[in-house]
Amino acid sequence: MPGVSALLVAFFPTTPPAGLRDQPPIIGTAHGVAALVLFAYFTLFPLLLFSQSKKKVGIYRWCGWLMLLFLGLIVAYALAPESTRRYLAPWRPVLLLEWLVIWAFGVSWLAKKRESAVNKAPTSHRTEEPAAV
Numbered sequence: 001m002p003g004v005s006a007l008l009v010a011f012f013p014t015t016p017p018a019g020l021r022d023q024p025p026i027i028g029t030a031h032g033v034a035a036l037v038l039f040a041y042f043t044l045f046p047l048l049l050f051s052q053s054k055k056k057v058g059i060y061r062w063c064g065w066l067m068l069l070f071l072g073l074i075v076a077y078a079l080a081p082e083s084t085r086r087y088l089a090p091w092r093p094v095l096l097l098e099w100l101v102i103w104a105f106g107v108s109w110l111a112k113k114r115e116s117a118v119n120k121a122p123t124s125h126r127t128e129e130p131a132a133v
Contacts, residue, residue: 002041008034032078036071039101043067046108056111063108070097070104 008030015028047064051057074097077085 002038005034005038005041009038035098036075039067039071039098042101042105043071045105050108050112053112053115056115059111060108063104063111066104067101070101073097 012027012031012034013023014031015025043064045064046060046067050060051064053060074094077088077093077097080088
């Protein structure tokens with residue numbers, strides 16, 4: 001499902017600006033829904049998968065809940081009255097919130113990578129010479 005969502009985000013562009021209405025509005029809606037599904041799957045990494053760890057569970061949950069908060073704000077913006085969206089539009093709230101979701105995901109990913117590197121047992125190196133044939 002996340003792979004299909006990523007493809008839909010890539011193939012269906014966002015809603016065009018007001019002057020360029022060459023594409024049907026359903027294309028922008030498909031993009032938004034697919035992006036929401038994709039980002040929702042991203043939140044499952046820190047909330048469910050990474051938080052199974054015994055060590056840095058706090059940072060994973062914190063990042064996951066922040067991601068959900070940012071996604072909720074995107075949905076709230078999309079469902080807000082037109083006057084509110086028009087007022088907030090110059091600040092590009094969807095772009096900003098998507099950026100924050102990706103950053104929170106990145107922080108959790110890097111924390112997990114760091115934890116995995118610390119937990120990894122050192123590999124022993126061969127010190128003896130290979131036998132001659």
